[in-house]
């Protein structure tokens with residue numbers, strides 16, 4: 001399957017629409033983590049529309065690329081992405097947050113929602129699972145690539161650095177990690193709670209092919225992914241500088257939107273900013 | 278319960294300068310008061326629960342009284358071995374608080390459900406295991422745990438739990454109490470889910486003559502054996518255990534085992550109400566899942582009617 005070339009303007013349009021859908025669902029179904037979702041929209045849109053080798057109609061074909069949302073609390077945006085890419089009927093998302101639905105705050109294990117490769121939500125699991133999949137590809141002589149999206153706060157976890165060392169020692173160049181570096185975690189600045197910086201140098205010193213980009217810029221996302229694939233010795237990390245709550249002025253870089261649910265006024269303000277009405 | 282915990286630990290830290298609060302990047306703003314009175318004794322350990330647990334062990338070995346606080350699976354299952362060795366084996370004076378226990382975080386999915394924490398923490402020698410049924414009881418337990426030697430695990434809910442222990446004259450670790458008197462059937466519960474039993478029994482009044490007693494077994498380890506012996510003497514036909522937790526390693530299996538050894542007559546029938554031995558992915562609110570899993574008021578009501 002070949003991946004279509006999609007223009008940046010088209011990707012921006014999709015991003016805006018998915019922001020709208022995610023905020024709407026949060027407002028209607030009281031699902032939190034909006035700030036966390038909005039910071040990684042461009043990354044997910046680029047991956048799902050221009051990078052990953054996937055087939056929505058055969059979501060578990062063997063040679064597909066694997067994508068793991070290691071920051072599992074970003075599930076609301078991933079669900080919208082999968083629906084928009086036709087992994088399932090987008091009407092299903094109308095049940096989000098309802099009793100009896102599979103669509104809540106985190107991705108369930110595979111088999112319940114097409115396109116989900118692993119249950120995440122407990123931080124520090126998705127990345128080592130992705131590493132296992134990349135190692136599996138190597139052992140099974142498969143050419144698929146594995147991608148994991150981590151959050152900066154998630155890099156507090158020991159499993160992240162344990163896995164970083166293991167991936168490097170196994171030269172897993174088929175593994176690409178993207179970090180949604182929005183500078184916040186749940187209760188404060190990620191560089192203050194733990195000495196996270198210099199993040200790029202940390203990954204470099206752990207033996208990774210390391211790049212730093214603007215995580216809202218499609219050209220930079222594209223180029224970094226091309227570079228990652230060129231390197232055939234090391235696993236690759238792309239540190240994407242992002243803004244938590246990106247796209248809605250009053251949510252941007254305001255960590256209250258980690259948990260906050262938009263009320264009616266805030267929802268209609270957001271619609272205005274997205275030029276939906 | 279979270280609010281009570283926050284208020285109580287702040288009040289205690291004001292009086293005692295050996296209390297250190299460790300949290301795992303949760304509870305934004307919740308501990309602002311604590312940070313005000315003792316900024317150097319509040320440590321946000323980040324999203325790194327395993328190291329947080331062993332750090333607490335080290336603080337305790339330095340003569341301090343650390344209290345570790347985060348979401349239940351992350352302060353139990355996630356760092357089990359650190360709790361077992363750095364805390365349990367060292368008999369370290371650490372109080373471990375799991376917040377959002379049982380199905381309190383129902384809609385967050387299997388990663389955030391904790392239906393195994395009593396089993397996990399109860400398996401650690403020296404570890405006390407407490408599941409207070411309301412904020413009032415939590416306050417007494419916290420106070421006492423910080424004055425005892427050795428580690429204590431306290432499983433708490435989220436918010437808005439009704440007060441059901443206000444009539445009890447003596448709340449302390451290792452002592453169980455009757456919450457509602459009765460003669461035919463005994464319900465033994467832990468944690469806030471006891472309220473479901475209270476509601477069911479209240480509803481039953483208008484349609485049935487059955488006399489039902491409800492007791493709290495919130496102190497799971499140590500368990501109040503004197504109380505249980507008294508209950509055996511009172512000749513209830515049936516004992517029902519109720520917990521928002523799985524059967525294996527929970528309170529129900531402990532009661533069954535205890536009766537097996539201690540009820541010479543072998544005439545007491547037991548019914549265990551608990552969550553099933555499976556992961557839950559059909560999600561919803563806490564009360565929805567309680568209903569789905571047959572541990573809610575209406576299930577208890579029908580069960581009592583059928584006895």
Ligand SMILES: Cc1ncc(C[n+]2csc(CCOP(=O)(O)OP(=O)(O)O)c2C)c(N)n1
Pocket residue numbers: 035036037039071073121122123124151152153154180182184185186190244258301302303324348351355
């Ligand atoms: C192991 C674990 N500990 C704690 C949590 C609770 N939690 C959910 S999101 C979050 C932090 C979010 O910050 P970050 O990881 O930087 O992601 P962001 O929302 O900023 O994208 C925390 C602590 C969790 N989900 N898993």
